[in-house]
Amino acid sequence: MLSIPDLIRKKRDGEELSDEEIRFFIRAVASKTIQDCQTGAMLMAIWLKGMVSTEITTLTREMMSSGEVMSWPEKWRGLVVDKHSTGGVGDKVSLVLAPALAACGCKVPMISGRGLAHTGGTLDKLESIPGFNIYQSAEQVLDILDSVGCCIVGQTETLVPADRVLYALRDATSTVDSLPLITGSIISKKGAESLSALVLDVKFGRAALYKDLQSAKELAKRLVEAGNRLGIRTAAALSRMDATIGRCVGNSLEVIESLETLKGNGPDDLMELVSTLGGILLKETGLASDLSEGRKKISEAVIGGAALSRFEDMMKAQGVAPQTARSLCSTSDYFSVLKKAKxxxxxxxxxxxxxxxxxxxxxxxxxxxxxxxxxxxxxxxxxxxxxxxxxxxxxxxxxxxxxxxxxxxxxxxxxxxxxxxxxxxxxxxxxxxxxxxxxxxxxxxxxxxxx
CATH class of the missing domain: 3.90.1170.30 (Pyrimidine nucleoside phosphorylase-like, C-terminal domain)
Structure with missing residues (x-):
């Protein structure tokens, strides 16, 4: 008979957990049949002793399977993609990238998060748009992807419930920066999206979680390996995070800069990230022959206005009044719609x-x-x-x-x-x-x- 104290002791002593033992732990977390103090003890043992690749793969797969796993029509096979960033200042890449990918033929069920500490959250930015609803059911996501090609939503209650419990306790136990736990948290959510391809923007620098390139590269390797082992074509870009991305920081202001970018007036650094991350995904899905062609297609979708049209459609599909969406996409008087500071x-x-x-x-x-x-x-x-x-x-x-x-x-x-x-x-x-x-x-x- 497996017991939680035995598993904690085993990991505390630096031993490798079996697939069965990891499955037992994650199922106990998801079903809430384990005490918080025991979960916290296991998290600290993992933080101290680490995990080998096979343990991380099993941890990720079991977290992914702890709740609903999305499914898509057969005709979308190979086209469902997403991107994840480890957090930055002025990072509004998703607002431009998701509609650009949709304009290039991808399906993008982008599940994003809120900001915490100094890093801004994609959902917070979008919620500065009156009426934008980040809460969409699996059926609604399917409908939006079918009609628009992209959506940006929050994590549902049924998607990777084990991660919700573990993440809250990681914050409380100072184990947020554990490589195995970061990997499991990020990749399990992307695995539950049933993706064909995933690109990771792993940042390094003074405004990033990892201050130097080598530490960020170690995380990127773990994430790429875990994603590939789940059958997702996974790649990573290591990007500098010292200054800001673009010129605007703050929720409404970043929406404005994103809209300006979608109108062909974006700053060079933001467009560099958008075209590179999007180009990788187009290459991985076969929609571009190589990275250079992928970058070119993404840039053309942005500069030519196709991505802007998708963004407008996405806003309307996620609850924004048609007149509001149209106004944001056709005018430069953004504060007639968005709230302006006093x-x-x-x-x-x-x-x-x-x-x-x-x-x-x-x-x-x-x-x-x-x-x-x-x-x-x-x-x-x-x-x-x-x-x-x-x-x-x-x-x-x-x-x-x-x-x-x-x-x-x-x-x-x-x-x-x-x-x-x-x-x-x-x-x-x-x-x-x-x-x-x-x-x-x-x-x-x-x-x-x-x-």
Missing amino acids: HQVELQAPADGLVLDLDGLVLAQVLQKLGAGRSKANEPVNHSVGAELLVSLGDPVQKGSPWLRLHYDDPGPSPEQSDQLRKVLVLGPNMPARNKPARQPLVAELLITDP
Whole structure:
């Protein structure tokens, strides 16, 4: 007879758990026949002793099977795809990528999350659009994919219930950063979507979970291996997360920047990520012969307006009034639809110089405290709070020229927060254009392997 204390003791002592033992543990978690203290003890044992590849594969598969697993029509075989990001500042990639993929022939049942700490959540951004409903049943998701090709929704109660329990306890037991547990959590949810292909945007840098490339690469390898072992064609991009993605941070402002991108006016770094991640998925599904063609098709879908049309249709399918959706996609007067913060103030450059750095982590931390983010899972966010960067890396600025526009409600930033915001901008001496360092691409490395 298997017993939970025996399994905890075995993993505590560094032994490998069998498939049967992992299955027993996950089923106990999902059925809530295990005490929270026992689950927490097992999580800490896994954090301390780790897991080998076979254990991680079994953990992931059992988590995936703990609830509903989606199924799709046979005619969609090979075309159902998704993307996952490990979290960033100004990361609105999903809002552009999902409709672009749909315009290229993919089916995209994108299950996203809310923001926590300094990282913004895709669902929070979309909920700044009046009427946008992230809660869709499996039947509704199927209908939306059939008619539009993409949807962006929250995790349902019946999808991977074991992960809901484990994630809450990981937060409470300081085991969030365990590689096996991160892998199981991410890939089990994607496995439950019954995907054909998955791309992972694994970030590294000061505003990411992993600060250096090597640590992020280790996570990417685990994720790619686990996805491939579940039969999902899985690849990863390792991308820098030091500054911000694009120029806007904050829920409504990021929706605006996403819409501008879908209208062909997107910033280069955002389009780099969108085209690279989308290009990988088109290659993996056979809709493009190689990555270069995949990138080109995604860019054309965005610049040509096909992705914008899909985004409008997705909004209407997920509860947004047709007039509201049409207005957002056809006008630049976004605040006639989206909520605008009570106050806007521009920060001025303290001296002449060249923009050497823009600290995305500090900016995001201040905005979180002003209401754009949350510290606890169920806290509300203020969708109108955010910031627009008015300069980019490498730009020359003059003393007194505006470099950031802050959007905030009452109460405004404290003196300490204002001081922190001023530290976001790092200036250096001006230099001739020919001597300026070139912008580093966001994507540092790709990890693409076949199952």
